[in-house]
Amino acid sequence: MKPWVCLLIVLWSCPAVPAAGGQVRDAMNPELALPAEGGGWQWDRRPERHDSRTLYRYMDGAAELYLAYGFRGLTVRRFVKPGAPSITVELYRLASPADAYGVFTFERQDAPAGIGQGSEFGGGMLRFWKGSHLVSIYADGEGGGVESALLALGRAVADAIPETGPEPELIRSLPGREFGLREGSLRFLRSHILLNQRFFIAHRNILNLDGTAEAVLAQYLRGGEKLHLLLVRYPDPQAAAAAYGSFLTAYLPDSAGNGRVRTEEGRWTLAERQERCILVVFGAATEADADALLREAKGRLPRRR
Amino acid sequence: MADSIITRRDFLRVAAGTAAATLAGGLPGGEARAAATATVVLVRHAEAVGSDGRIRFPIVQAMLDDAVGALFGTDPREAWRGLVTGADVVGIKTNAWYRLPTPPEAEEAIKRRVVEAGVAERNIGIDDRGVLDNPLFGRATALINVRPLRTHHWAGVGTCLKNYIMFVPNPSDYHADGCSPLGKIWTYPIVKGKTRLNVLVALTPQFYGRGANFFDRRYVWPYGGLIVGTDPVAVDTIGAHLLQTKRIAFFGEDRALDVPPVHITVADKTYHLGVSDRSRIRLIRSGWPEGALI
Structure with a gap:
């Protein structure tokens, strides 16, 4: 048998390696020493990992969210305590910190918990991102101190992830609270399917979001009225120009090419392209509102490097 | 284009x-x-789920009989003989999601009536994720669709239409736009025209959830119901309405799902599989009225 085959067998047969301090190293993330205990709950010592082939079954068909953000692996740990609900910890490893941020923002809806680089806690679930990891911790019931245990486990897992990473650069182009940004509404996206789940634009991929582009969607509240701003950045100006043409043809065919239309509900949609970016404001109460938001975002777009 | x-x-x-x-x-x-109509039966029993969480088979069997009898306006056993015959090969499409699977009691209740209607046991199969590789489902002439009612990360709700996604080799191709293409699966030869009955198990429905494997007992309640019909769109419409009503009762508002269940409307309007307009669904209620919500 070749030496590298032996090494693989050894790795697969030794999934968990004890470490100091009651933590147990995870063979899939050898640098991580995940907690074996938290808030009185103990790990059941059954290692469970998934790759892109097995993720679909584990997620009951919902694997695309993670695959769209460069899924690299999932480690699952279940924690038990007699007479109390069990707790599940899911540790997803994504392609980059931006991808971890993307998965986090895609599903975010609750208040922050101050864990990791961004977190939310509510409805019996704690989610946070740190570095290239997205962590989801939830219990299958309430009572018996389970909520404090979720937080304790969350802090321990966050401590076990040594790396941090930057948020996607594109989000810095969003006008902030002074323009009415609702921060919890911000989503970082890479696929049109995911974009449509949060803000339906068209059933076809008219913005050419093919995985090489990145998008930021955010909701604003201006004068008590909601509107949305979408920024998309492409690899080069040619790709942006093609996508912009596709968008105008499919979504604003009545704009005479200038990207400005008062749509059927009486609100304004404005679209522009700047170098390798497309900016679209949806649902502004007035053209002036849309213009102001668009101009501000354009001024904040990163210059091509 | x-x-x-x-x-x-x-x-x-x-x-x-x-x-x-x-x-x-x-x-x-x-x-x-022309506006079509549909009939759906909601049957409930206060004792279907025991205080220990166990599902009581004799009660589920009686509920199924009540539902089928009310749906067809006849004796249940006679109704079953109209649904399947000794010449049929019957696939019972179940659901295996480990957090809230189709209860074995519901599968068994269906199987018993199918056998009594004259179908040989060797011509009856029960399967979920293996249906494409299961020879019996490959030669099935009749399908009974049975699954639990719950929220679903991708489709908004996990109901009867969604349950056929395992009949395609590439389920992820049907996840776009809130799973709106799900109805298309029902037009494929492996299932088209074969579904004789849809049973949406609402014994312990899950009315709220977030993410793929989210399961919290707070959002599951002992409703003790079965929602039964021949029209999968109408059955799902009633099921989705029940979950929505429960969310409003529980949260004081219709707290948003991960995705709105648009696939039900699309199954009606685009694939013409049934009726999604509640004003055109005749709902027959039977059994335990307390806390029915709808």
Whole structure:
């Protein structure tokens, strides 16, 4: 048998390696020493990992969210305590910190918990991102101190992830609270399917979001009225120009090419392209509102490097 | 090409009432047609789920009989003989999601009546994720669709229409736009025209959830119901309405799901699989009335 085959067998047969301090190293993330205990709950010592082939079954068909953000692996740990609900910890490893941020923002809806680089806690679930990891911790019931245990486990897992990473650069182009940004509404996206789940634009991929582009969607509240701003950045100006043409043809065919239309509900949609970016404001109460938001975002777009 | 693209503006147009023709057809590509109707039975029993959480088979069997009898307006056993015959090969499409699977009691209750209707046991199969590799499902002439009622990360709700996603080798191709293409699966030869009955198990439905494997007992309640019909769209419409009503009762508002269950409407308007307009669904209620919500 070749030496590298032996090494693989050894790795697969030794999934968990004890470490100091009651933590147990995870063979899939050898640098991580995940907690074996938290808030009185103990790990059941059954290692469970998934790759892109097995993720679909584990997620009951919902694997695309993670695959769209460069899924690299999932480690699952279940924690038990007699007479109390069990707790599940899911540790997803994504392609980059931006991808971890993307998965986090895609599903975010609750208040922050101050864990990791961004977190939310509510409805019996704690989610946070740190570095290239997205962590989801939830219990299958309430009572018996389970909520404090979720937080304790969350802090321990966050401590076990040594790396941090930057948020996607594109989000810095969003006008902030002074323009009415609702921060919890911000989503970082890479696929049109995911974009449509949060803000339906068209059933076809008219913005050419093919995985090489990145998008930021955010909701604003201006004068008590909601509107949305979408920024998309492409690899080069040619790709942006093609996508912009596709968008105008499919979504604003009545704009005479200038990207400005008062749509059927009486609100304004404005679209522009700047170098390798497309900016679209949806649902502004007035053209002036849309213009102001668009101009501000354009001024904040990163210059091509 | 642009003509066939459905955009947000199509929905705005409908909402604004500026395109009556689109409204009649639902979505571009839909056909205006005479308003169909559907019948759905909701049967409930207070003791179907014990205080220990166990499901009581004799009660589930009686509930199924009540539902089928009410649906067809006849004796249940006679109704079953109208649904399947000794010449049929019957696939019972169940659901195996480990957090809230189709209860074995519901599978067994269906199987018993299918056997009594004259189908040999060797010609009855029960399967979920293996249906494509299961030779019995490959030669099935009749399908009974049975699964639990719950929220679903991708489809908004996990109901009868969604349950056929395992009949395609590439389920992820049907996840776009809130799983709106799910109805298309029902037009494929492996299932088209074969479904004799849809049983949406609402014994312990899950009315709220987030993410794929989210399961919290707070959002599951002992409703003790079965929702039964031949029209999967109508059955799902009633099921989705029940979950929505429960969310409003529980949270004081209709807390948003991960995705709205648009696939039910699309199954009606685009694939013409049934009725999604509740005003055109006749709901027959039977059994335990307390806390029925709908």
